[in-house]
Amino acid sequence: MKRLVAPLILVLAAAPVAVPLAPLAAQQAPSGLGQVNAYLRAVTTMTADFAQTDRNGQTLTGQLTLKQPGKIRFQYQKGVPLLIVGDGKALTVIDYEVRQVQRWPIGNSPLGALLDPSKDLSKFGKVIPTDDPSILSVQARDPKRPEFGTITMIFKRDAVSPAGLQLYGWVALDSQNNxxxxKLSNQRYGVPVADSAFRWTDPRPRGRSGG
Structure with a gap:
């Protein structure tokens, strides 16, 4: 099951992205947090293709589906018997190969920063300066709960996207430096997404429908 370690890290870990520092005058203004807050509150649904790369360079692809508040689904490429679903309360990792299910409160995951638009990023986030004015990078971390990890969300400025931002992806690091x-592509906002997208079939003996 070594090849499936990377997807599990996705929901349990997060990290600051390494970017070149810009001169002080060119650094992003603190108002960037307000713009990201506006983005998170403006997005009702989103679908996108994703490419996920772990620290060993292994890349998996798939389809992401998001519906606020709190619902997300990572459907991995064919041949990867793993599914990650957030149902608004918890994130569930379903491994169909070994018939295992693991579940965590969304608030215990760095992805909670993306899935709770009611949160104020100014209380637990900061802008990470970059040398590209078209990029806005925001790091979110609960200083009281470092074991929950850190997520750095990377946005591209785009006038036609919600709040003028396009979510480009995120970088994650856990307490074990995983x-x-x-990286996201083909983002589509405001598309119809049924709640059934966030249900799943329990592979364990005496299985039941999840969600």
């Missing part, structure tokens, strides 16, 4: 990066 690093995972996720």
């Amino acid at each position: 690093r995972t990066s996720v």
Whole structure:
């Protein structure tokens, strides 16, 4: 099951992205946090393709589906018997190969920063300066709960996207220095997404429908 370690890290770990520092005058203004807050509150649904790379360079691809508040689904490429689903309360990792299910409160995952638009990033986030004015990078971390990891969300400025931002991806690092990066493409906002997308079939003996 070594090849499936990277997807598990995705929901349990997160990290600051390494970017070149810009001169002080060119650094992003603190108002960037407000813009990201506006983005998170403006997005109702989103679908995208994703490419997820772990610290060993292994890359998996798939389809991401998001519906606020709190619902997300990572459907991995054919041949990867793993599914990650957030149902609004918890994140569930379903491994169909070994018939295992693991579940965590969304608040215990760095992905909670993306899945709770009611949160104020100014209380637990900061802008990470970059040398590219078209990029806005925001790191979110609960200083009281470092074991929950850190997520650095990377946005591209795009006038036609919600709040003028396009979510490009994120980088994650856990307390064991397991690093995972996720890059998004083909983002579509405001598309119809049924709640059934966040249900799953329990592979354990005497299985039941999840969600």
